[in-house]
Amino acid sequence: MNPKVFACFAGVLLALIAVVNADVSHLVQENPVTEVCLRCICDASSGCDPTVRCSGESCGMFRITWAYWADAGKPVLPGDAPESQAAYANCANDPQCAASTVQGYMRKFGQGMMSVSAGNTVTRRELEPGRDRE
Template sequence: MRSRESRKFPARPNHAPRSSREDHTRRNGCACLIDRTRIVFFLQFNKYLSVKRKINRKMNAKAFVCFAGVLALIVAVNCDVSHIVEENPVTEVCLRCICEASSGCDPTVRCTGDACGMFRITWAYWADAGKPVLQGDAPDSQSAYANCANDALCAARTVQGYMRKFGQDCNGDGIIDCLDHAAVHKLGGYGCKSPVPVAYQSKLDQCIHYAAGTQI
């Protein structure tokens, strides 16, 4: 009869605690989920890059076509492009100074006497400028002139149009600058070589002085 000490029992399997197995499974699951997320992200990102490249190619092609069209137009008409740069002969700073000298640039100013708005524009001045109008107005409308002259933007367009037609070297210094535009504005296209009223010129000079260092 075998002694109790000689009995051998089968070894118990060395199983990890249940909690450890669950943690391991959870970590594997999370890792798989992260890997899938990364794969989806990179696929989407590559798709985005592909679409972006296509859009850039299309935009570059359109830009090239537009640029070629402009060049073709310039060659076809054999034109000087300097008038494009000078489309608005009066700078924004000069416009503000003319406005300041004309009325103190008071937005509440309307039609008094024969002039309207901050720039004190007459009907003849507006007509010579090409009769610009507000959207929805017609040049032959009875209110078109006053509506435009009393509107800051439309009035500024009127000044630009007038200077395109009558801009000249009024003071004989060899250049056409803000002083000339201001003289044309005040005295008209045919009388700008006459002396400018002192009060008007003083306000203009003061405004230009404050705007020193800015292109006028």
């Protein structure tokens, strides 16, 4: 084999090995939960009723607790601050902000969970804070 061709082939092979072995664990999927999955979680939580507000320890159509919201990174509505006393309820009661909360929580704790196939179900209890996350 021609030495130049061999050198080129070896370089390409080494580059491929580097790409295959690259650590991509630091790359976070922007939205780990699909729209279909969000809808399913919402349906299981409240029937996706947009009129649901705070009741007991949870708020909104995703029935988000303060701990879940905090674990998700305390997302807020525009003009709100995470430190604001009303920030949690304002976000959890807003469909968009609540969905962002679920996305943030799953980015942090959902490794492996989102590989569940469409034919299987994940219960809401399995998505709650404090559950074992394997």
